Each structure stands twice: as C-alpha cells, then as structure tokens.
Amino acid sequence: MNAKGTLMKAKKLKRIYHLSPGIAALLTLGMEVLVGAIIYLSGGTEFVFTHLMYIPIILAAYFLDLWGAISFAVIGGLILGPWMPMNVGSNIAQDIPACVFRTCMFLLVGIVVGLMLQLIRTESSEQLRLSYLETQTGLSNSNRLRKEISALTLGKIDFSMLAFQIANSLDINAHVDYSIGEKSILYVAEQLENAFGKPNVFMASTDTYIVLLPNTALEHANAMASKVISSITVPVTIDGLIVRLKVQCAILHSPSHGNSADELLRKLKIALGRSQESPQGLAVFNEEMIQQNRKKFETLTALYTAVQNNEFFMVYQPIIHIASRTIRGAEGLLRWNHANIHMGPGEFINIAEKAGFISEITKWVIQHSAQQIRIWQDSGITAKIAVNVSSKDLNDDSVISYAQECVKKAGIDPKLLGFELTERVIMENQSKVKSLLNQMQSMGIGISIDDFGTGYNSLIQLVTLPISNLKIDKFFIDRLEHENDQAVIREVIRLAHSLQMEVIAEGVETERQLQLLEEMGCDNIQGYYFSKPLSEKEYVQFVASYQQS
Structure with missing residues (x-):
C-alpha cells in the first residue's frame, strides 16, 4: 500500500475508533442482552442458533480491544449460562458442561479476534508512522509537511517556509563515492536540525529539505538561511575525505505568497530553481518568477522544434592573422530567429544545456558549418570555421562521430573545422575530455580554448591536452591600457607559443588594441575592429573587399 492509501485508511479507521469506550460498552451489553432475550423468547437454546452471541463479542473486540472482547465473552457465556433453559416450554435446563464449553468458545473467539484486530491496529499505526517519516534521515517527510502546513493555515498562523537543496549531490555520488553522498545528506540534515529544531525540518526528496518556521518574518528567515548556508558550505571531512557541499536555498512566506500546501510548495520549487542563479545561492520568491x-x-518548448522548423542560422566573425593581415577563418556563432522569442545565444543555449538537448543543437551547428565550408570552398574561398562545444556535448559520444560523418559527407578537409571549448568545459570533464580531444585531433579537427583567463585557470591542462589555439577573453583586451593586464597577456602569449599554440585575441575594437597586441606577439585577432559577425x-x-584592399 502506498503512503497516500495508508493515510486515507488510517483516517477512516480513526473516525470509526472515535466511538467512546463507555458508549461502545453499553451498546455491546445491550446487544448481548437482546441476543439472550431473542433466544429465551424463541423457546431456549434448543431452538435458536446460540452463535448469534459471537456478533456482540466481535464488536467488543473491535471497539474495546482484547480485554473488552474477553469481558463480553464471559458476560455472553453467563447470559446463555445454566439459567437460560434449553427448552423454555418444558422447563428443561442446559447441561453444565455445554454451558462451560460454549463460554470457552466465546472466550476463544473473543481472544482470537481481539488479538487479530490488535495486530492490525499496530500495523496500521506503524504504517501511519512510516508514512510520515523519511527513513534515511529520520526526518518527517512531505506527507507530514503537508499536514503541518494545513494546520498552520487553518489556524491562521503566519509562517516562513525555507527549502534547502544540496546542489552537488549527484557530482559527489558520481565522482567521489555514493556512501559519501549518503553521509553528506545526513550531515546537512543534522545541521538543519541543530539550526531550526528537528520538528521544523522535513525531507521533501533525496537531496531537498523543507523548514517550517511559524511566526517568523521573511526578513528573519532570510538572515537565518544565510547563516545556515555559510555553515554548511564550509568544507567538512567525511570518512577521511574533504567535501565541500554546495547548498541552494529558497524562501517564501504565508500568507503573503499563498495559503495552500500545493501552492506554497509549487512556488518554493520555482524559487529554488532560481536560487542557482544567485551568487549566494539564495532566492526569495516573488510573483515575477512565475512569469519568468x-x-x-x-x-524550452520552442527550442524543441527550432531545428525542425529551420529557425536557427549562423553568422561568422572573421579571424585575422596580425602579421600578414590575412583572413585565417571565422568563428561560427549561432543565432535563433523566432517570431515571438527574442534572446541572445548565451541565454537560449544555457536553457538547452539544462534541458539536456544541447547536443541536438550542436549537431545542427556542426552539420551546417561543414556544409558552409564546402559551399565557400566551391566558390573559391577556403575558410576554417570554429564552433563552440559545451560540456554536455563531451558527455555525448555521438557528437564526435557525427562531426566525423559531417566532414566526410561534405568532402572537406577536417582541419577546416575547429571546436572551441571553455576552461570550465575542460575542467568539468577531466576524466573524459583528454581521450575525446585526442580523438578529435586524430580526425584533424583543431581545438581552441575559448575565453581563456575567465574560468578555471589550470595551466597543466594546456600541457597535457592537444590544444592548437588559445583565445584571450575580451575582458583582458578591454583593459589593455593597464600595465598589469599587459604583463598578464604578454606572459600568456609567451606561454602559448612555448607550447606550440597560436593566440587569438577576442573583442578587438580599436587600432590601439591591435597595435599593442602586435607588439606583444599575438598571432590573430577577432573583433569589431575588422568586422562584426556576418551572414x-x-x-x-x-x-572579396578585404582581399582587394
């Protein structure tokens, strides 16, 4: 039986058991007297089925438990005892042994039924208790949570509601150890119990906890949540391993944000989803979140059909070799043309990544880029196109094989297709990325590190991975006038050259930036100084015009 069924059954039983013992005893006694009267008026035990007395005895077991059944079994035996004639008309008395045997049978039935009902009630009570309990942590679960919310709202008591979620629990299970993941869940439960008290903490799912704080203002709940997050995210040693938990929190208030359990939990889930966008990992619900x-x-719905509806298109920003001032190729940038939705690629790509179908979009980009290289090649233009690859793509082996298939189908040199990966993508996939990049390199596809200097700076990755180009982020290019930034960029260029890599500076917009980069020995530039992204x-x-000039 599921939890919901157990709760419904328990509620029905509770309504039935609510009959007071005194009334139940009087009703049962009255029924036994009635059975005795019926037997007497019908002519005695010789003419009537005396087992009718089992009915009040069973009812006594039901309403008055085991001892009630035993008591009324004895009373029933006495009512149908020696003074109840076997034949009223002939005034023939019953045999004493028959009366004793009948009373013993009444007792046996009363004891058996009483024990059975006692076991059923114990089991039902245990099921009810377990239906309110999350067994791993010993915390109350969502069934109890809903009941408590209903009680608070019916009592018109204001309360704040907090949701805490371990954001990196899956990573801990996958990359550290499952037992460490389980102990992390227990650790967070313990921290929340200490902070808010066990009765106020509920387990909503495997890695999500809900805290109810009656008579607590939203501002106070916010302050408490910030303090708890700071405490939990401090690195902790579990089974000899140092683990740093990432915790997100969402907060709302009742009645300000709703009254029913369903409404409050739905809104809390929305706010929890938005908390990952906050630097503090904390979000207070507001109605705008629903619209967002x-x-x-x-x-998301539109993205699912964007490929089939041919709504995506590519633009290309030229990459210029500084020394020769020749065009080296272009970065292929994805754009989305939708009638009602207008957003930049960073936003819709992020949505696609989280939804888990970014690889389908990447495949479209790869196919389109390979076809475009072929078209340009046929018209006399040899151009390399570099496209962006996400961390999710590196977890999908089919993306690499699809790239190989597209290159072969288009009949182009694989060296004309390049992949750009950010430092974050590389660091998130260290266990797999090296073999995949080696596979790409063996195909002839060049690899670039995009936005270098803004992510996980790991120079050792530059040494161990087959990377051909390093792209300096626009953040540093915009600060070229600063001597400290010049020193950083100069050192990055020197390092890249020592590792046989070429350097591409992104976001170059002025002649002064070009001049400084040329003096530093930068190989290539990309930016509005030469051209915006082009169709x-x-x-x-x-x-054509660049070559002529």
Missing part, C-alpha cells in the same frame, strides 16, 4: 518560469517553459553572403562580400 513560464517564459522559460515557452522558450553567409556578407562574409563572402567581406572576403
């Missing part, structure tokens, strides 16, 4: 969530859902036709026109 609806917009996100509409975007296919605009790129052909740019190449």
Whole structure:
C-alpha cells in the first residue's frame, strides 16, 4: 500500500475508533442482552442458533480491544449460562458442561479476534508512522509537511517556509563515492536540525529539505538561511575525505505568497530553481518568477522544434592573422530567429544545456558549418570555421562521430573545422575530455580554448591536452591600457607559443588594441575592429573587399 492509501485508511479507521469506550460498552451489553432475550423468547437454546452471541463479542473486540472482547465473552457465556433453559416450554435446563464449553468458545473467539484486530491496529499505526517519516534521515517527510502546513493555515498562523537543496549531490555520488553522498545528506540534515529544531525540518526528496518556521518574518528567515548556508558550505571531512557541499536555498512566506500546501510548495520549487542563479545561492520568491518560469517553459518548448522548423542560422566573425593581415577563418556563432522569442545565444543555449538537448543543437551547428565550408570552398574561398562545444556535448559520444560523418559527407578537409571549448568545459570533464580531444585531433579537427583567463585557470591542462589555439577573453583586451593586464597577456602569449599554440585575441575594437597586441606577439585577432559577425553572403562580400584592399 502506498503512503497516500495508508493515510486515507488510517483516517477512516480513526473516525470509526472515535466511538467512546463507555458508549461502545453499553451498546455491546445491550446487544448481548437482546441476543439472550431473542433466544429465551424463541423457546431456549434448543431452538435458536446460540452463535448469534459471537456478533456482540466481535464488536467488543473491535471497539474495546482484547480485554473488552474477553469481558463480553464471559458476560455472553453467563447470559446463555445454566439459567437460560434449553427448552423454555418444558422447563428443561442446559447441561453444565455445554454451558462451560460454549463460554470457552466465546472466550476463544473473543481472544482470537481481539488479538487479530490488535495486530492490525499496530500495523496500521506503524504504517501511519512510516508514512510520515523519511527513513534515511529520520526526518518527517512531505506527507507530514503537508499536514503541518494545513494546520498552520487553518489556524491562521503566519509562517516562513525555507527549502534547502544540496546542489552537488549527484557530482559527489558520481565522482567521489555514493556512501559519501549518503553521509553528506545526513550531515546537512543534522545541521538543519541543530539550526531550526528537528520538528521544523522535513525531507521533501533525496537531496531537498523543507523548514517550517511559524511566526517568523521573511526578513528573519532570510538572515537565518544565510547563516545556515555559510555553515554548511564550509568544507567538512567525511570518512577521511574533504567535501565541500554546495547548498541552494529558497524562501517564501504565508500568507503573503499563498495559503495552500500545493501552492506554497509549487512556488518554493520555482524559487529554488532560481536560487542557482544567485551568487549566494539564495532566492526569495516573488510573483515575477512565475512569469519568468513560464517564459522559460515557452522558450524550452520552442527550442524543441527550432531545428525542425529551420529557425536557427549562423553568422561568422572573421579571424585575422596580425602579421600578414590575412583572413585565417571565422568563428561560427549561432543565432535563433523566432517570431515571438527574442534572446541572445548565451541565454537560449544555457536553457538547452539544462534541458539536456544541447547536443541536438550542436549537431545542427556542426552539420551546417561543414556544409558552409564546402559551399565557400566551391566558390573559391577556403575558410576554417570554429564552433563552440559545451560540456554536455563531451558527455555525448555521438557528437564526435557525427562531426566525423559531417566532414566526410561534405568532402572537406577536417582541419577546416575547429571546436572551441571553455576552461570550465575542460575542467568539468577531466576524466573524459583528454581521450575525446585526442580523438578529435586524430580526425584533424583543431581545438581552441575559448575565453581563456575567465574560468578555471589550470595551466597543466594546456600541457597535457592537444590544444592548437588559445583565445584571450575580451575582458583582458578591454583593459589593455593597464600595465598589469599587459604583463598578464604578454606572459600568456609567451606561454602559448612555448607550447606550440597560436593566440587569438577576442573583442578587438580599436587600432590601439591591435597595435599593442602586435607588439606583444599575438598571432590573430577577432573583433569589431575588422568586422562584426556576418551572414553567409556578407562574409563572402567581406572576403572579396578585404582581399582587394
């Protein structure tokens, strides 16, 4: 039986058991007297089925438990005892042994039924207790949570509601150890119990906890949550391993944000989803979140059909070799043309990544880029196109094999197709990324590190991975006038060259930036100084006019 069924059954039984013992005893006694009267008026035990007395005895077991059944079994035996004639008309008395045997049978039935009902009630009580309990942590579960919310709202008691979620529990289970993950869950439960008291903490799911704080203002709940997050995220040693937990929190208030359990839990879940966007990992619910969530859902739905509806298109930003001032190729940038949704690629790509279908979009980009290289090649333009690859793509082996298939189908040199990965992508996939990049390199596909200097700076990755290009992020290019930043960029260029890599500076917009980069020995630049991202036709026109000039 599931938890919901157990709760419904328990509630029904509770309504039946609510009959007071005194009334139940009087009703049972009255029924036994009635049975005795019926037997007497019918002519005695010779003419009537005396087992009718089992009915009040069973009812006594039901309403008055085991000892009640035993008591009324004895009373029933006495009522149908020696003074109850076997034949009233002939005034023939019963045999004493028969009366004793009948009383013993009444006792046996009363004891058996009483024990059975006692076991059933104990089991039902245990099921009811377990239906309110999360067994791993010993905390109350969502069934109890809903009941407590209902009690608070019916009592018109204001309360704040907090949700805490371990954001990196899956990573701990996958990359550290499952037992460490389980102990992390227990550790957070213990911390929340200490902070808020066990009766106020509920387990909503495997890695999500809910805290109810009656008569607590939203501001106070916010302050408490911040303190708890700071405490939990301090690195802790579990079974000899240092673990740093990432915790997100969402907060709302009743009645300000709702009254029913369903409404409050739904809104809390929305806020919890938004908490990951906050630097502190904490979000207080507001009604705008519902609109933003609806917009996100509409975007997600539209993205599912964008490939089939041919709504994506590519633009290409030229990459110029500084020394020769020749065009080395372009970065292929994805754009989305939708009638009602207008957002930048960073936003919709992030949504696609979280939804788990970014690989389908990446495959479209790879296919389109390979076809475009072929088209340009046939028109006399040899251009390399570099496209962005996400961390989710590296977890999908089919993306690499699909790239190989597209290159072969288009009949192009694999060296004309490049992949750009950010430092974050590389660091998130260290266990797998090296073999995949080696596989790409063996295919002839060049690899670039994009946005270098803004993510996980791990120079050792530059040494161990087959990387051909390093792209310096626009953040540093915008600060080229600062001597400290110049020193950093100069050292990055020197390092890249020592590792046989070429350097591409992104976001170059002024002649002064170009001049400084050239003095530092930068190989290539990309930015509005030479060109904005261009459509296919605009790129052909740019190449023609650039070569003429």
